[in-house]
Amino acid sequence: MAVTGLTALLAAAVGLGSAAGAKAVAAVAAGQLSIGWCNDRLDLQRDRAAGRRDKPLAVRAVRPGTVGTAACVALLLCIPLSLACGVLAGSLHLGCVAAGWSYNVWLKRTVLSWLPYAVAFGLLPAFLTLTLPGRPWPPLWLIVAAALLGTSAHCANVLPDIEEDIAGGVLGLPHRAGRRGTVALAAILALASCVVLTLGLPGPATPLRVGLIGVTLALCLLAVAGAHAPVRGRLPFIAVLAMAGVDTALLVLAGNAHTPGQVWP
Structure with a gap:
């Protein structure tokens, strides 16, 4: 969906x-x-x-x-x-x-x-x-940003069931990195996607774009800090999902920057 x-x-x-x-x-x-x-x-x-x-x-x-x-x-x-x-x-x-x-x-x-x-x-x-x-x-930067977002989504999608997956013999990249490593990887990839999208969009950096990078950076730090908390919780997972939401908004803004029938600059 x-x-x-x-x-x-x-x-x-x-x-x-x-x-x-x-x-x-x-x-x-x-x-x-x-x-x-x-x-x-x-x-x-x-x-x-x-x-x-x-x-x-x-x-x-x-x-x-x-x-x-x-x-x-x-x-x-x-x-x-x-x-x-x-x-x-x-x-x-x-x-x-x-x-x-x-x-x-x-x-x-x-x-x-x-x-x-x-x-x-x-x-x-x-x-x-x-x-x-x-x-x-589309321009290369948009493809790269979407790929980074997709890889971050993979890491976030694994988090809720990572222990059960490992017990069942599923050893993808996030499982090998462990819960803390996967949270950090998901957050960093989402942040990288946000930066690529913001820098790639045509025109000067607007307060909205800069603000979205700031929000994503704060969420990234929150996710990584939450992953190191002594009590396991859903905070890192929710923070990563919020970052994905910000990236999705930027992705749509990137699409709006396109003029139908013409190639992106």
Whole structure:
């Protein structure tokens, strides 16, 4: 829901019309559903062993075959929906979806667990701009900033269940870094994304941009300090999510800086 919502905001920001924007959002929604359902189906035994009450499969509220079929159907729907945005844009998005599936099947257990997030988030702005007339590419700084945000999101997403994942044999990059290291990594990456976005936006630095960097820096320090508190809590996780929210706002501002039909400076 978060990624699909971000796509809708960015589609409006870069100037996609209602019809083109709807196709792009539908393609992303189908891809996200396929990735999410695939992930839950593959993690079924580990989620049951961990006692995950928030997973319908783990509590036997839905059959594994149903979820597996739904994942495949969503993936099949994603193909024509993506290509309806143009061959180049659609192929790029299908590559992002393939990165998500590669995470589920293999990379989540390796030191390269961050790579699918970096690729998929980084190329999301390109998917949308390549849907525009003239097929313009976004600037490199926007791709880098989105990739940093995606990698930070990966670290933040791991935090609530990091101990259970490690016990279940999942050893991605955040798990190898540990809780404190993952909090620091997520916060620093989110801060770096904010800085790249602020410096990359055309025009002079406005008080709003400078203020957002200040807010992100304060949240970064809060997250890192909270990770070293003697009592485990959700403060670092909430601080990192707040940083991601600030970065998302900047990402939309970056999209608004684009003039439809022209290439970014």
